[in-house]
Amino acid sequence: MNRTALVVGASRALGLALAAELLKHDWDVIGTVRGEQRTGLHExxxxxxxxVTVEQLEMTAPAQVTALRERLAGxxxxxxxxxxxITRGDIPIADVPTEMFTEVMVTxxxxxxxxxxxxxxxxxxxGTIGVMSSRQGSISLNENGGQDVYRASKSALNQLMRCYAARYADDTRTLLLINPGWVRTELGGPAAPLSIEDSIPGVVRTIEDHSGQPGLRFLDYEGRVVPW
Structure with missing residues (x-):
């Protein structure tokens, strides 16, 4: 039987490419989209x-997360x-509205x-639990600044995954934080050096290469360790 993956946030860009690449590697895929509009995942x-199964989820709404869990029970x-x-632009932290800070951190x-x-x-x-992180979440690699809130949100994500791993220290599942590289997407911008096709096959290889290895790792799309 094929392995089954749930990709949360699979309507476009990296998430859609991840779903498609997993399909090529003989996974069955459940992908989520935010609204009712037709997306690349539907195609x-x-x-x-x-x-490929399409599920609707606004992941910032806890009730929808609970409903998805109930639909997938069994x-x-x-x-x-x-x-x-998400990112809301390269704004110095002192100029960031509270509402914007909250939105980025929550998402x-x-x-x-x-x-x-x-x-x-x-x-x-x-099995494996993975979350898309970023090189910009690395505190030790931040030598240039910029993108203050986005960086902070990814660092927070990394820290929360460390907390999760410590809380379930005896868990046998693989835990991965993945840096896909700087990719030309709406979020990454046109100056990014990598295409989606450069990044996502490596993300899937990294996921598969570390299957069955318990514990948390922060890795990039080529399987290299990213410093915290």
């Missing part, structure tokens, strides 16, 4: 002979991967961890 599902996931992030750090905590019971004991 992928139509061409995948029943191996399913076993080999991979839960949360891919979600990039709090909501992904709520998803992980809520859906962890669906993941097989030898």
């Amino acid at each position: 992928l599902a139509e061409s995948a002979s029943g191996r 399913r076993t996931l080999d991979l839960l991967f949360v891919n979600a992030a 990039n750090a709090l909501a992904p961890m709520r998803v992980v905590e809520s859906l962890r019971s669906l993941v097989a004991p030898d």
Whole structure:
């Protein structure tokens, strides 16, 4: 039987490419989209002979996360991967409105961890829980500054995953924070050196290469360790 992956945030860009690449590697994929509009994930599902399922989820709404868990009850996931992030521009922290700070932190750090905590019971004991992080979440690599709130949100995400790993220290699941590299997407911008095709196959290889290895790792799309 094929392995089953749930990709949270799979409607476009990195998330959609991740779903498509997993499909190529003989995974069955459940992907989530935020609204009711047609997306690239719907098109992928139509061409995948029943191996891609589309679920609706606004992950910043706890009630929707709970509802998704109830809809998936009885399913076993080999991979839960949360891919979600927003940025609201390169604004010095003193100029960032409180509402913007809250929005970015909730979307990039709090909501992904709520998803992980809520859906962890669906993941097989030898399965993998992954979250899309960023090199910009590395404190030790921050030598140039900029993108203050986005950086802070990814650092917070990394710290919360460390807390999660410590809380479930005896868990046999693999835990991954993945840096996909600086990719040309709406979030990454046109100056980014990597295409989605450069990044995502490496992300999937990294996920598969570390399957069955318990504990938390912060890795990039080529499998290299990213300093915290």
